[in-house]
Amino acid sequence: MTKKNDLSFKNRMSNQNKKRYRNKWEKGAPFIEKQININSYMAGIITGFTMGEGSFYLSIKKSKTHNTGYFIQPTFGINLKLDDYAILEQIRDILCCGTIYKYKNTAMYRVTNISDIVERVIPFFDQYPLINIKKDDYNLFKIIVYKCAMGEGKTIEGIQKLNSIRGFMNLGKSNREVQKY
Numbered sequence: 001m002t003k004k005n006d007l008s009f010k011n012r013m014s015n016q017n018k019k020r021y022r023n024k025w026e027k028g029a030p031f032i033e034k035q036i037n038i039n040s041y042m043a044g045i046i047t048g049f050t051m052g053e054g055s056f057y058l059s060i061k062k063s064k065t066h067n068t069g070y071f072i073q074p075t076f077g078i079n080l081k082l083d084d085y086a087i088l089e090q091i092r093d094i095l096c097c098g099t100i101y102k103y104k105n106t107a108m109y110r111v112t113n114i115s116d117i118v119e120r121v122i123p124f125f126d127q128y129p130l131i132n133i134k135k136d137d138y139n140l141f142k143i144i145v146y147k148c149a150m151g152e153g154k155t156i157e158g159i160q161k162l163n164s165i166r167g168f169m170n171l172g173k174s175n176r177e178v179q180k181y
Contacts, residue, residue, distance in 0.1 A: 036120075036123050036124045036127050036128075042090070042094055043124075043128040045087075045090075045091075046091050046094065046095070046124070046128070047125075047128045047129075047130060049078050049080070049087070050078060050125075050134065051130055051132045051134055053078050053079055053080055054076070054077065054078040054134065055075075055076075055077050055078075055079075055137075055170070056074075056075075056076055056137045056138050056140075056141035056169070057074075057075055057141070057166075057169065057170065058073070058074050058075070058141070058144050058162060058163075058165075058166045059071075059072070059073040059074075059075060060159065060162070060163060067154070068153075068154065068155065068156055070153075070159055072148060072153035072159060072162065073112055074112070074117060074141065074144055074145045074148055075110055075112050076098075076111045076117060076121045077108060077110045077111070078108075078109045079106055079107070079109075080106070080107050080109075081106065081107070082104075082105050084107060085100065085102070085107040088100050088107050088108075088109040091109060092109060095111070095116075095124060097111050097113065097116035097120045097121070098110055098116065099111075099112075114145065114149055117145050118145060118146070118149055122142055122145065125138055137169045137170055140166075140168055140169050141169065143165060144162055144165055147161070147162060147165075148162065
């Protein structure tokens with residue numbers, strides 16, 4: 001083996017042994033709650049549309065490329081009629097994150113990037129809280145997001161924990177009352 005090939009082999013081996021971090025929080029960076037500066041009218045619009053047409057959820061999909069065999073994706077979204085596309089553009093511009101998709105007669109705003117959720121979505125809803133039943137889903141979503149950011153979705157046990165938390169989301173009031181007992 002030549003010296004050049006030997007170095008290449010060492011580099012490949014050292015890269016394989018390095019711990020792969022999904023984000024800065026897995027490296028130990030603290031979660032910092034940032035203050036969001038927007039006018040209260042627009043904050044009310046975002047909170048209101050979220051209470052009516054928004055959702056917080058965790059997708060767990062089979063994957064051939066992930067070590068666990070599953071792909072984990074926390075998502076915040078708002079669905080409106082296509083006629084209201086401009087409202088979703090305003091929401092995206094205010095939160096400075098997310099993507100808007102068109103599907104048939106629906107416009108769908110989605111934030112899936114974990115950094116955007118931690119640094120923009122969570123601080124927004126902590127500062128301008130939901131006041132309906134959806135606040136329970138938000139609180140569970142926040143726990144899931146922080147666990148994902150810390151790398152819990154990288155093991156089967158972690159995915160099982162996340163899935164069990166997910167099981168309590170989006171149940172509706174009557175089902176939540178049953179779960180308490």
